[in-house]
Amino acid sequence: MEGFSALQLVNKVVMIAVAIAPAFSSAFLPSITRLFAQGDKSSVSTQINKVILALMMMVFPALVGMYVLADPLYSTFYSRSLSKC
Numbered sequence: 001m002e003g004f005s006a007l008q009l010v011n012k013v014v015m016i017a018v019a020i021a022p023a024f025s026s027a028f029l030p031s032i033t034r035l036f037a038q039g040d041k042s043s044v045s046t047q048i049n050k051v052i053l054a055l056m057m058m059v060f061p062a063l064v065g066m067y068v069l070a071d072p073l074y075s076t077f078y079s080r081s082l083s084k085c
Contacts, residue, residue: 016066
């Protein structure tokens with residue numbers, strides 16, 4: 001695997017956690033849109049802040065866990081160890 005670094009390979013695993021954000025955010029989009037259409041801008045702001053906080057509480061620990069467990073996770077998903085790169 002010439003030209004690949006371990007960091008590039010781990011990036012593929014970390015993208016799994018990053019993919020959670022758009023899916024989670026799109027689940028809240030209808031309620032935020034409804035509040036905005038009603039003209040309740042303070043509730044829109046509150047709802048957006050709750051979504052961001054919830055995402056941070058889910059994604060950051062997942063990213064740290066995946067960083068710590070990168071080699072076992074990568075071996076599980078791609079049948080190859082990072083230590084052999």
